[in-house]
Amino acid sequence: MCRYAWNNYKPHFVCFNCRKTYKRRLFEDIYENGDKAEEKQARCPQCGGYMADIGTEFKAPKKGDLKAWKQIEKLYQVDFTFHSCGCSGPGYVPKNEAELKELLLLRLGLFKENLKAWRKAEQDPSATDGVSHDKAQISKAINCWQNTIDKVQKQLQTLG
Numbered sequence: 001m002c003r004y005a006w007n008n009y010k011p012h013f014v015c016f017n018c019r020k021t022y023k024r025r026l027f028e029d030i031y032e033n034g035d036k037a038e039e040k041q042a043r044c045p046q047c048g049g050y051m052a053d054i055g056t057e058f059k060a061p062k063k064g065d066l067k068a069w070k071q072i073e074k075l076y077q078v079d080f081t082f083h084s085c086g087c088s089g090p091g092y093v094p095k096n097e098a099e100l101k102e103l104l105l106l107r108l109g110l111f112k113e114n115l116k117a118w119r120k121a122e123q124d125p126s127a128t129d130g131v132s133h134d135k136a137q138i139s140k141a142i143n144c145w146q147n148t149i150d151k152v153q154k155q156l157q158t159l160g
């Protein structure tokens with residue numbers, strides 16, 4: 001969701017199945033062509049399953065902390081990953097559903113602000129953040145935020 005905000009992108013991968021994280025460098029060892037590795041979806045060296053690209057600021061919970069892992073998986077499902085882009089807190093993991101809900105609601109407000117800003121830019125190209133965005137980029141950004149907002153809202157519904 002943050003591809004419009006982040007930079008210095010060095011992913012960490014996580015396998016929800018094994019509850020293990022791997023750094024990007026590991027994949028350069030696994031795949032012969034290091035550059036190509038990024039294009040492939042990373043697979044877990046342990047179970048062979050697809051891994052989630054969870055971001056640089058992610059701090060893994062203890063392997064046995066199933067609850068914490070479940071929360072992270074839920075966050076991942078709404079693209080709330082731990083990229084160091086200023087729009088998600090560094091390594092913060094909610095401890096229970098109430099905290100998760102609170103966090104999602106907070107993010108939802110932020111995402112809506114972003115959407116509103118892009119919508120405004122769509123209406124009035126001079127109303128941007130000083131950077132000129134072309135129409136294609138603006139509509140991509142609007143779609144991106146809209147999707148993210150939909151996902152967060154769906155996730156919130158499952159939390160009751």
Ligand SMILES: [Zn+2]
Binds near residue numbers: 019045047049
């Ligand atoms: Zn695995």
